[in-house]
Amino acid sequence: MELEHIKMIPLMIQNKKEHIENLASVMSPEPYFDEVNARIQEIIDDLSNEIIKLVEEYKQTKKLFDSLSPRSSLILSERYLKGKTWEQIAEILNLTTRQVYRLHNKVLEEVGEDYRIVIPEEEETQKGGVDGSFKESKT
DSSP, X not given: OBHHHHTTHHHHXXXXXXXXXXXXXXXXXXXXXXXHHHHHHHHHHXXXXXXXXXXXXXXXXXXXXXXXXXXXXXXXXXXXISOOOHHHHHHHHTOOHHHHHHHHHHHHHHHOTTSBOOOOSEEGGGGTOSSOOEEOOOO
């Protein structure tokens, strides 16, 4: 599981729910649409199962965060559930950004390899990146 993915789960769930509503609205009671309706229902079932998996993934991650020390939990929750920047987290903790990176790295080592993430030196978005990806600074 990738932690960067976690903050997108609520949006992904909402999108899937909207897709289900749209599909359900095009189903027809007419008998000659039975095959089409059956296929639509399969897609709705698949989307519902995906929602269940996403909710479970979110719950497991939240449970993991809650099991950590308060500071470790705060770093991960603020970053991956609330989408805060490293600088904002550093300000909350009254630390430097570098210290937050180090603590973050240490927390990830504690939780194991099931949670993988690139540890940024500097956010690409601050250097003009469009996709929010991270790259190490060459300075």
